[in-house]
Amino acid sequence: MVKGLTGKRIAIGGSRKIEEISTLIEKQGGISVARSLQGTVFLAEKEVGPELQAFVETGADWAVFTTGIGTETLVSLAEKLGLRDRFLHVIRQAKAASRGYKTVSALKKLGITPEASDEDGTTGGLIHALEPYDLAGKRVMVQLHGENAPALLAFLKDKGASVFPLLPYRHTPPKQETVSLLCQEIIGREVDAVCFTTAVQVRSLFNFAREAGIAGEIVKAFQEHVTAAAVGKVTAEALREEGVERLLAPELERMGAMIVELSRYYS
Known part of the structure; x- marks a missing residue:
């Protein structure tokens, strides 16, 4: 049986529970890449x-x-x-x-x-x-x-x-090279989806993109070919505030539910 995320490359924007989320993605057939958009609190x-x-x-x-x-x-x-x-x-x-x-x-x-x-x-x-x-x-x-x-x-x-x-x-801000790399991957269609687990991660991505003059390209990529997945309402709200309307957010605000929702979407 083909799993929902088979062949899909999923970026994880969090800095915590990376292994846990990676395992969930891999169980659904996907390839996970850690791209922390969050420094330490x-x-x-x-x-x-x-x-x-x-x-x-x-x-x-x-x-x-x-x-x-x-x-x-x-x-x-x-x-x-x-x-x-x-x-x-x-x-x-x-x-x-x-x-x-x-x-x-x-x-x-x-x-x-x-x-x-x-x-x-x-x-x-x-x-x-x-x-x-x-x-x-x-x-x-x-x-x-x-x-x-x-x-x-x-x-x-x-x-x-x-x-x-x-x-x-x-x-503290995330590593600039990590955010820059993810921006390139989003615009270049090298990732199929990005999982955001806090609103802070959304702000980090878009603040960097605005300074680099590529915020419009990031929004366009999310609207057309890269799926933005939010863990819950507050994170989804931050994405909408940045102009991203095409996004997934599970009813149950849990990381596992977000990955299942993503898998269902691609199925």
């Missing part, structure tokens, strides 16, 4: 400390939380700096908005019920939930995780808000 305590101090001193009208782990990390950092009570007071006084069920759960533990929250776990869903509110002249703190959520920040600025981002986790 680190906790930026030194950088965030002064920002957290400034936030506690000035306060905010709104506090927007985008990840559960990032929310918990800000509380831990505030505790290390001896600011926990003041930080909690400030975010409890502000109106809260949250993205994703894990974030709602993290806020619940702090006794905070969001005024606005998404319905689908995406930034687009969060933007939609914030749309009815008057944010002009309002100071809005945004907790980010590893990347800048450009659509959310642009939306808040367009609404006239004064945006104060807090980014406890930062990413």
Whole structure:
């Protein structure tokens, strides 16, 4: 029996669980190539400390939380700096908005019920939930995780808000030669599909492509002959924001489900 990925060359954009994904691809008959689009993640305590101090001193009208782990990390950092009570007071006084069920759960533990929250776990869903509110002249703190959520920040600025981002986790960029190689492979049709497991990987690819002046060619390749596979809604949303409309994303947000979906697509 011919398997769905027989003869297909699949690039993996992640930096974790590479062997696991490779095995899944090979079981479906495919050839996997690791092309990490993600550097390491680190906790930026030194950088965030002064920002957290400034936030506690000035306060905010709104506090927007985008990840559960990032929310918990800000509380831990505030505790290390001896600011926990003041930080909690400030975010409890502000109106809260949250993205994703894990974030709602993290806020619940702090006794905070969001005024606005998404319905689908995406930034687009969060933007939609914030749309009815008057944010002009309002100071809005945004907790980010590893990347800048450009659509959310642009939306808040367009609404006239004064945006104060807090980014406890930062990413070191991936190796430029790896991203360059993958760009060549996408444009040259040397890969049949690219598997993205985080939105950060999508941003890395397109930021590099824009600087190299080839972003249009990358989008064209994805629209015509290379399949973009996203592990879930947030990653799929990042691809759409970059102009990639032809993509696969499984209902079940798991790596295994993404490979099965890809195999089914080629079958």
